[in-house]
Amino acid sequence: MLFNSLDFAVFLPIVFFLYWFVFKNNLRSQNLLIVVVSYVFYGWWDWRFLALIAFSTLIDFLIGIELGKEGDKLKRRGLLIVSVLVNIGFLGFFKYYNFFLDNFTAAFSIAGMPIQVNSLNIILPVGISFYTFQTLSYSIDVYRRKLEPTRDWISFTAFVSFFPQLMAGPIERATNLLPQFYKKRVFDSSLAIDGLRQILWGLFKKMVIADNCAEYANLIFNNSSEYSGSMLVLGAFFFAFQIYGDFSGYSDIAIGTSRLFGFSLMQNFAFPYFSRDIAEFWRRWHMSLTTWFRDYVYIPLGGSRGSLYGKIRNTFIIFLVSGFWHGANWTFIVWGALNALYFLPSLISGKNRKNLNVPAEGSRLPSFKETVSILSTFMLTVFAWIFFRAENMTHAMSYIGGMFSEDLFSIPNFTNLKGAVTLLVLIAGFIIIEWKGRGGQYAISKFGIKRSRVFRWSMYLLIILAIDIFGNTSEEIEFIYFQF
Amino acid sequence: MKSFLNKLSFFFIILLILNVLLFFLIKAFYIKDYEDVDLEFSSFLLADSHGVPIGDFSEKYDVHNFSGQSDSYLDMERKLKYLIRNSKVSTIYISVDDHTLSPTRENQNNLDRSAFYTSKEDYSNYFDFINDKYLKYYLIFLNDRYSLVIKNFIQEELFTFSKWGGRISRKQWEDLPIEVQKEKSRSRFKNYFEKPIASEKMITALQRIISTCKSNNIKLIGVRFPVSKVYFAMLEKNSYHADSLFLKNNILVFDFDNRLIEVDSLFRDMDHLDREGGEVFSNILFDSLKNTL
Numbered sequence: 100m101l102f103n104s105l106d107f108a109v110f111l112p113i114v115f116f117l118y119w120f121v122f123k124n125n126l127r128s129q130n131l132l133i134v135v136v137s138y139v140f141y142g143w144w145d146w147r148f149l150a151l152i153a154f155s156t157l158i159d160f161l162i163g164i165e166l167g168k169e170g171d172k173l174k175r176r177g178l179l180i181v182s183v184l185v186n187i188g189f190l191g192f193f194k195y196y197n198f199f200l201d202n203f204t205a206a207f208s209i210a211g212m213p214i215q216v217n218s219l220n221i222i223l224p225v226g227i228s229f230y231t232f233q234t235l236s237y238s239i240d241v242y243r244r245k246l247e248p249t250r251d252w253i254s255f256t257a258f259v260s261f262f263p264q265l266m267a268g269p270i271e272r273a274t275n276l277l278p279q280f281y282k283k284r285v286f287d288s289s290l291a292i293d294g295l296r297q298i299l300w301g302l303f304k305k306m307v308i309a310d311n312c313a314e315y316a317n318l319i320f321n322n323s324s325e326y327s328g329s330m331l332v333l334g335a336f337f338f339a340f341q342i343y344g345d346f347s348g349y350s351d352i353a354i355g356t357s358r359l360f361g362f363s364l365m366q367n368f369a370f371p372y373f374s375r376d377i378a379e380f381w382r383r384w385h386m387s388l389t390t391w392f393r394d395y396v397y398i399p400l401g402g403s404r405g406s407l408y409g410k411i412r413n414t415f416i417i418f419l420v421s422g423f424w425h426g427a428n429w430t431f432i433v434w435g436a437l438n439a440l441y442f443l444p445s446l447i448s449g450k451n452r453k454n455l456n457v458p459a460e461g462s463r464l465p466s467f468k469e470t471v472s473i474l475s476t477f478m479l480t481v482f483a484w485i486f487f488r489a490e491n492m493t494h495a496m497s498y499i500g501g502m503f504s505e506d507l508f509s510i511p512n513f514t515n516l517k518g519a520v521t522l523l524v525l526i527a528g529f530i531i532i533e534w535k536g537r538g539g540q541y542a543i544s545k546f547g548i549k550r551s552r553v554f555r556w557s558m559y560l561l562i563i564l565a566i567d568i569f570g571n572t573s574e575e576i577e578f579i580y581f582q583f
Numbered sequence: 584m585k586s587f588l589n590k591l592s593f594f595f596i597i598l599l600i601l602n603v604l605l606f607f608l609i610k611a612f613y614i615k616d617y618e619d620v621d622l623e624f625s626s627f628l629l630a631d632s633h634g635v636p637i638g639d640f641s642e643k644y645d646v647h648n649f650s651g652q653s654d655s656y657l658d659m660e661r662k663l664k665y666l667i668r669n670s671k672v673s674t675i676y677i678s679v680d681d682h683t684l685s686p687t688r689e690n691q692n693n694l695d696r697s698a699f700y701t702s703k704e705d706y707s708n709y710f711d712f713i714n715d716k717y718l719k720y721y722l723i724f725l726n727d728r729y730s731l732v733i734k735n736f737i738q739e740e741l742f743t744f745s746k747w748g749g750r751i752s753r754k755q756w757e758d759l760p761i762e763v764q765k766e767k768s769r770s771r772f773k774n775y776f777e778k779p780i781a782s783e784k785m786i787t788a789l790q791r792i793i794s795t796c797k798s799n800n801i802k803l804i805g806v807r808f809p810v811s812k813v814y815f816a817m818l819e820k821n822s823y824h825a826d827s828l829f830l831k832n833n834i835l836v837f838d839f840d841n842r843l844i845e846v847d848s849l850f851r852d853m854d855h856l857d858r859e860g861g862e863v864f865s866n867i868l869f870d871s872l873k874n875t876l
Contacts, residue, residue, distance in 0.1 A: 288584070288586050288587040292587065521734075521737075559594075563724075568734050
């Protein structure tokens with residue numbers, strides 16, 4: 100079920116009603132309701148893969164209990180390895196099997212020993228990269244004794260399958276989300292209103308910005324050989340806004356929906372395109388994944404302690420793994436490597452934690468220096484997105500080659516000029532709103548909060564109108580991160 | 584919870600008021616003309632945008648022009664049934680141009696507006712009927728077409744920069760260089776003839792129109808509208824052959840597609856007459872019919 104579908108518009112109020120009116124007095128039945136509706140939500144896409152979530156849930160639940168009971172260090176480590184193997188095994192099979200197979204056969208062919216192996220036609224279950232990481236966080240935290248193992252099967256199942264963030268995150272830590280299932284939820288009107296506001300903003304990002312940018316980005320990327328350098332630059336620019344609007348829009352809807360049910364999820368995006376360097380960008384982009392890798396991979400590897408060589412090695416590992424997490428394609432690995440390269444100068448100079456505050460904090464506009472930093476970071480990011488979006492490495496290289504051709508500074512030639520101009524105006528408006536709201540959890544979280552209700556509501560109506568008029572409703576376009 | 588629900592209800596009421604205001608706006612500049620039909624007539628012309636330039640010139644010949652921009656055969660079928668229910672319709676002139684069975688018409692049609700002409704009998708279930716006739720018709724947030732109309736209006740008015748310094752009239756078709764005429768014709772051709780096979784939905788709708796007319800003793804006459812010289816040459820033998828469906832059923836077809844190819848001054852674009860062309864063609868069409876029938 101997609102957040103931007105009519106199905107969800109019917110599903111959400113029904114669940115809200117059942118949750119707060121029918122099952123409001125019983126925490127256990129509220130959690131059970133979450134499990135049932137989450138499975139319905141997921142099964143709407145493909146019910147066959149429900150067994151996979153159920154199995155993954157069962158394994159980590161049992162391992163958690165055993166980890167709680169077991170005192171022997173070796174046995175505890177063994178249990179953790181089982182959890183990691185099961186979860187990464189699922190991920191490896193569904194996501195990476197064909198990739199490794201293709202690369203092995205290619206390697207053998209290059210070595211002069213061609214082998215014949217048939218690849219499998221495997222469907223990637225939606226959300227597998229997200230919920231496996233979420234359950235893994237539980238096992239690891241219980242292993243590290245940071246979290247008491249749960250014996251509440253329903254709460255644990257609800258934690259793994261919680262429908263707002265099941266398909267594409269935020270990847271929640273068990274330490275944050277699981278305890279919320281133990282506590283009685285009391286309806287908080289202001290929290291719910293904030294949730295609705297965030298859902299509205301998420302829908303705007305997805306339907307107005309991302310889906311319209313997708314139309315141009317897809318057209319340009321899919322026919323890149325036919326376009327001039329300037330059009331290819333615009334194609335990459337549109338993709339940058341497509342992926343941001345799409346993924347952060349999803350996160351906003353997920354977080355907003357959770358708030359309606361009294362849950363608080365972690366922030367996943369913090370205005371990444373206003374970052375002043377790449378290190379800051381990675382603190383602001385897909386924060387739940389970045390911090391997951393930081394806590395469970397980077398720090399155990401030694402993090403930023405030790406020699407410079409160690410720091411550089413760990414940085415590359417983290418970015419390559421992060422790239423590979425996105426998909427079984429060399430383009431994602433190169434995208435990760437490129438970001439690691441971008442990151443290196445600030446790491447070596449020790450300035451990677453320089454920009455921790457809000458950009459242009461306390462002023463309306465950024466200083467000249469900040470503007471240059473923001474724009475250059477953005478351009479580097481857009482360049483890296485080309486690898487992320489390209490079908491394969493050949494496509495990426497030819498796209499970049501075409502971009503830096505003699506017609507790089509030619510006037511872009513759109514078939515639908517009015518549509519393109521409209522979209523650019525919408526993006527400009529979007530950037531202004533995001534800039535004004537950059538101090539909040541999401542752009543409109545504090546917008547007009549000190550003004551009258553009439554002002555605020557007029558603004559909400561305007562956003563609804565913008566979604567209705569400019570939203571791409573020709574088809575329900577899937578969220579990009581569903582494929583990861 | 585009570586305060587939350589109160590606020591939510593109040594917000595939805597405001598949203599509903601906004602909906603009503605926008606509906607009246609949409610009604611004024613998008614729906615109103617489409618619902619304009621004179622039921623006193625017994626002969627009607629059903630066509631898409633090709634029939635629109637005829638305007639009310641046909642009334643000189645006692646034929647009411649019931650054409651609508653982008654009307655598909657599904658829209659025309661709804662209109663026909665409406666006429667059968669509400670008038671003494673005896674003759675229907677209907678367009679059977681090369682493109683009218685195009686798959687493009689499945690998406691570019693007036694199903695949102697022609698729902699006005701439907702009744703419960705036209706639907707197999709109540710849900711579809713209520714959804715089409717009332718929900719999508721009155722609730723602007725559920726109707727994608729209304730959104731598109733507003734979007735196009737905004738784009739036209741705001742982003743046509745030439746309008747900012749005063750309205751500049753569109754160049755006449757005849758004044759355009761031949762290369763521009765060809766380019767525009769190619770784009771139109773591509774829009775209609777991208778797929779090689781005709782739309783199954785359009786074919787069955789046209790077949791239903793034929794059988795409905797037969798069972799209600801309504802005389803049905805096919806008309807092929809004039810196109811410009813450049814577009815005529817581009818079409819060559821490309822056609823989804825709506826007319827052959829008529830000929831198979833022994834229904835008369837009047838073919839005027841090359842009748843005005845030497846008079847570019849009567850065209851507004853490659854395949855649409857202008858107002859003057861509409862008057863000229865109306866006379867040609869109905870005089871020919873008078874002489875033949």
